Amino acid sequence: MIRAEEILHPRPEGLYCPLGDFFIDPIRPVERALITHAHADHARAGHGKVLASRQTLEIMAIRYGEDFARETQAAEGEIALGDVSASFHPAGHILGSCQIRLLPKSGPRIVVSGDYSRRPNPVCAPFTPLECEVFITEATFGLPVFRHPDPAFEIAKLLRSMEEFPDRHHLIGGYALGKTQRLIALLRAAGYDAPIGLHGALIRLCQYHISQGIDLGHLVRVDDPSGPRLVIAPPSAFSTPWVQRFKDPVIGYASGWMGIRARARQRRVELPLVISDHVDWPELTGTLQEIAPQEVWVTHGTEDGVLRWCALNQLPAKPLRLVGYEDEPE
CATH class of the missing domain: 3.60.15.10 (Ribonuclease Z/Hydroxyacylglutathione hydrolase-like)
Structure with missing residues (x-):
């Protein structure tokens, strides 16, 4: 054989x-x-x-x-x-x-x-x-x-932070393909039905998921602080002038690697979300x-x-x- x-x-x-x-x-x-x-x-x-x-x-x-x-x-x-x-x-x-x-x-x-x-x-x-x-x-x-927590627990942590800091934008880093759409779906499942802001680089892939029958709710492209208080962006956006448009935002990042505190500190992440695919x-x-x-x-x-x-x-x-x-x- x-x-x-x-x-x-x-x-x-x-x-x-x-x-x-x-x-x-x-x-x-x-x-x-x-x-x-x-x-x-x-x-x-x-x-x-x-x-x-x-x-x-x-x-x-x-x-x-x-x-x-x-x-x-x-x-x-x-x-x-x-x-x-x-x-x-x-x-x-x-x-x-x-x-x-x-x-x-x-x-x-x-x-x-x-x-x-x-x-x-x-x-x-x-x-x-x-x-x-x-x-x-x-x-x-x-x-x-590596023992990832329940994603629902991490989403609850994000929602608590938004309640605690209602006047600060929450900017959450998530990869354009997969992580962004999963974050949105988890937020919707947790009852968050407000508009969610998206960095422009995430729009097209989110639209594709919607075309495949995945309900992501109300999404808004965000270019300045006038939009929704919760915004998802690719991690690379946090090293560009785009992020400087927001005054004192809460920076979050969704990744399995956020279980390592040193990685969160390296990226200057205030709100690490241990959500892995x-x-x-x-x-x-x-x-x-x-x-x-x-x-x-x-x-x-x-x-x-x-x-x-x-x-x-x-x-x-x-x-x-x-x-x-x-x-x-x-």
């Missing part, structure tokens, strides 16, 4: 499948790419052919232009690619995000999870556990110290126990912690040592 390493292995461009002659989430332009989701550290422009979920393709077109690839194909069902079939399944990370399961004609089934989350997310389909012999997991928060330590290890693969491959993150856990649980594991994957570029 063919070994897993012969089905999929790392190359400088990314994970490569010689049986189908394609890459998964390549960081350099390639002839054929399968894309798990549309964050810019996984989805690059310039490939020859791109296979991804319909929503991922549409978001890539918004971000990069309609000609981001020479040819595109929306993933539906099992797709034959040479001597392997690929299928796409929800990852629970952002809208359109998918795990990719590879089914060779002979050999182990491999699931490339991409970035994934096990928390309920109102703006995307939930993670689907898949049977497989090899499971490739991210390790963004792959240490026992990645699995934390209990969710990561719980997923491995639930899926029960024969082998785990670990990528982009603190791989050593996950490898140690696997060793203690007698689960064969190895690091992929892929480079080029970071947080969503701003």
